[in-house]
Amino acid sequence: MNYSGERILLSSQRESRASRFRFWVMLVIPIAALLFQIYVPLFFPFLSFLDLPLLVVIYLALMRRNPVSGLLMGAAVGLAQDSLSKNPLGMYGIVNTLVGYFAASIGMKLDVDNLTMRLLLVYFFYILHQCLYWIMERALLRHLPPFDWQHWLVLGVLNALVGAALFHFLDKLRITA
Amino acid sequence: MESFLNRYRNITVLLLTILAQLVLLSLQVKNDQDVRFIRLWTVTAVSPLAKLVDALRGGSIGFVRDYIRLHDADAENRRLQQEVDRQKLEIVFLKNQLDTADRAKALQLFQARIPSKTLPSSVIMTGLGTNSMVFVDQGSSSGVMRGMGVLTPDGILGKVTAAYLASSQVLLVTDPEFAAGVVSGKNHARGTLKGYDGHLCKVDYVAFEDKVEPGDWFYTSGDDRMFPSGFPVGIVRSVQPGQPFKEIMLEPSGLARGLEDVLIVLDAVHQEIPDTPPGSQPVYVAPPPPTTGDAEVAIPAAQGAAPGTEADRLKAAYKAAGDAQGHTFGEDAPHSKPPDFTRLPAAGTGPAAKPPPPATKDTAPEQKRPGGGQ
Numbered sequence: 001m002n003y004s005g006e007r008i009l010l011s012s013q014r015e016s017r018a019s020r021f022r023f024w025v026m027l028v029i030p031i032a033a034l035l036f037q038i039y040v041p042l043f044f045p046f047l048s049f050l051d052l053p054l055l056v057v058i059y060l061a062l063m064r065r066n067p068v069s070g071l072l073m074g075a076a077v078g079l080a081q082d083s084l085s086k087n088p089l090g091m092y093g094i095v096n097t098l099v100g101y102f103a104a105s106i107g108m109k110l111d112v113d114n115l116t117m118r119l120l121l122v123y124f125f126y127i128l129h130q131c132l133y134w135i136m137e138r139a140l141l142r143h144l145p146p147f148d149w150q151h152w153l154v155l156g157v158l159n160a161l162v163g164a165a166l167f168h169f170l171d172k173l174r175i176t177a
Numbered sequence: 178m179e180s181f182l183n184r185y186r187n188i189t190v191l192l193l194t195i196l197a198q199l200v201l202l203s204l205q206v207k208n209d210q211d212v213r214f215i216r217l218w219t220v221t222a223v224s225p226l227a228k229l230v231d232a233l234r235g236g237s238i239g240f241v242r243d244y245i246r247l248h249d250a251d252a253e254n255r256r257l258q259q260e261v262d263r264q265k266l267e268i269v270f271l272k273n274q275l276d277t278a279d280r281a282k283a284l285q286l287f288q289a290r291i292p293s294k295t296l297p298s299s300v301i302m303t304g305l306g307t308n309s310m311v312f313v314d315q316g317s318s319s320g321v322m323r324g325m326g327v328l329t330p331d332g333i334l335g336k337v338t339a340a341y342l343a344s345s346q347v348l349l350v351t352d353p354e355f356a357a358g359v360v361s362g363k364n365h366a367r368g369t370l371k372g373y374d375g376h377l378c379k380v381d382y383v384a385f386e387d388k389v390e391p392g393d394w395f396y397t398s399g400d401d402r403m404f405p406s407g408f409p410v411g412i413v414r415s416v417q418p419g420q421p422f423k424e425i426m427l428e429p430s431g432l433a434r435g436l437e438d439v440l441i442v443l444d445a446v447h448q449e450i451p452d453t454p455p456g457s458q459p460v461y462v463a464p465p466p467p468t469t470g471d472a473e474v475a476i477p478a479a480q481g482a483a484p485g486t487e488a489d490r491l492k493a494a495y496k497a498a499g500d501a502q503g504h505t506f507g508e509d510a511p512h513s514k515p516p517d518f519t520r521l522p523a524a525g526t527g528p529a530a531k532p533p534p535p536a537t538k539d540t541a542p543e544q545k546r547p548g549g550g551q
Contacts, residue, residue: 067187075194090202094195101191140206140214 019063020175029170030056030077038084049155051126053077055163057096058125059170061103062112070107074100088141095132099125113171115164122163126156280438287330287440293405294444295328296321300436301344309352309375311335311436316343326357326397326404326442332430333357333397333408334439345441350410350429351375358400359410362451364388367398368425370410378411380425386486389416389425399447407448 033052041048057077061070078096082089103125110117130152137143182189203214288295298315315321317340325337327347335355339346348355352372359370359380366387368380383389393413399406409430417424499506504516
């Protein structure tokens, strides 16, 4: 039986054991994602569709399988994004907190090493992130952003593809038993 | 508590984190009216509580205050009720005073208008066991004598049946023992007024030939030496043919406004019998509409017809038939041929036809109560 290709649900506590990362990895990877997010689009604007901080939050939350850790990671990365943008502090923070919490919660139930599952999860959480942000913009900032769901679906696919590749790279940084 | 926190640790941390970031956000963001969300949310959250506290405070204070006031409410209610009762009595008293003043004024005017010498008096009580006898407050000391008439501006009321020192007993017109001479204003039919049933009177001894119709007015004739002639007595309500006299029911007008102030006739001065009901005013009567054809011819032919009762008209018709056939009633020899009464004159040209009245200014009969227009 091909483990990564056919099983997507975990059946035992042993199989749901959380992945562990070194501390510097937990620190550097989000910072690197933030730096990429603010610098790379300056030189390659077509890469602005990527949301690397979000992908990092999803990855760490899924792999650590700890909701508290996931939501704290999401809050930290989100607040950092807010600090580096013109948004009021808390917009990305709240959205990424929710994404980190839900990702960690789902990560305890699903086999997040499965490639297909990773693609679907990244796609789902990207769409969820966009929807939550749209709602918060309307509710808290009284802005009227367009509900561009077709654009979100396409960007979701691209981010899912990039995320799957990124997750494969980040898997190398896990502490193996 | 500890187990609760352990069980819901994740969701608790999530809510706290979200809440902290919301607070952070609300410190920065302002709404359309340039009010920070933290202030807006705080006021929105606190206002209902403040309202609730204020309502509780106001309610409790109001309850205590109302409770304290209730101590005096009962006494105040009784005092106000007494005040209302007193005001009602005062209103009734004032109304009575006003009515009395109006009646006194009307009586004074009536007294000044009539030529007879009268004495104003007030009804002070009614007779026991009967509603057709009253007592008035003037007696023999004021010149009142038994047999004097008593009347009001509306009509005659009765007669004095006993005069005491300071009061007099008056028998009302509705008593069966009462009698007075009356005459109709329209056709001057004479009769005797008698009481009937306490509410109506009847007029006796009106001959069958006399023409009296419902709505006609009767007046005192003066024949009884008690009432001067010309005072209204009442209005005819029904007329039944009878032999040898009509049966006429009459509603007395003197009792129309109750029994309070009256006039006792001390010295009677007769007046003319009016042709019109009391209180009526002359009205203009328009000429009749123009007629055409035979009617124009018939009108002059009927001009000379003798008006009168049905018997008069019948007598004239037979006389005309006899004249037409050369028969003289009461002069032809016995066993002579009588006139043929089957050939009476036609109805349209006979003596029964009455001409229409010419256009005049006249007094139209109005069925009004005496004094109704005063």
